[in-house]
Amino acid sequence: MDIIFLRELKVVTLIGIYEWEKRVPQMLQLDLDIALPNSRACHSDDIKDALDYAQVAQHIQTVLSDGHFSLLETLAEHIAQIILKDFNAPWVKVSVAKLQAIRNCKQVGICIERGQVR
Numbered sequence: 001m002d003i004i005f006l007r008e009l010k011v012v013t014l015i016g017i018y019e020w021e022k023r024v025p026q027m028l029q030l031d032l033d034i035a036l037p038n039s040r041a042c043h044s045d046d047i048k049d050a051l052d053y054a055q056v057a058q059h060i061q062t063v064l065s066d067g068h069f070s071l072l073e074t075l076a077e078h079i080a081q082i083i084l085k086d087f088n089a090p091w092v093k094v095s096v097a098k099l100q101a102i103r104n105c106k107q108v109g110i111c112i113e114r115g116q117v118r
């Protein structure tokens, strides 16, 4: 199985359970592993056969610039479903981390894996 990955993608969004977190945007760090439906691009050398990771990054930032999630869990699920549906991926692993959310901890977050439901 071929996987496109994005590491340490920074996105800015409204996230959190506290009142101030509904007003003050925060930076999140995303790691994405996206399985591909085929390996056509490896042979054709054509971006039309590839999953364009630049489009993935842009799409996620656009989606997250609108609205608010309370929990990292909900946000991760939302991103996973977008990648499965909008990019036709058979499987995805989404890690979402808050930076500086709690004292003495560099990152806290959630990692989920989702696949297409048949």
Ligand SMILES: Nc1nc2c(c(=O)[nH]1)N=C([C@H](O)[C@@H](O)CO)CN2
Binding pocket: 015, 016, 017, 018, 021, 070, 071, 072, 073, 098, 101, 102
């Ligand atoms: N399991 C979770 N626990 C907590 C979350 C979360 O999204 N998932 N969020 C918070 C607060 O928003 C916190 O990050 C603010 O610093 C606390 N616990």
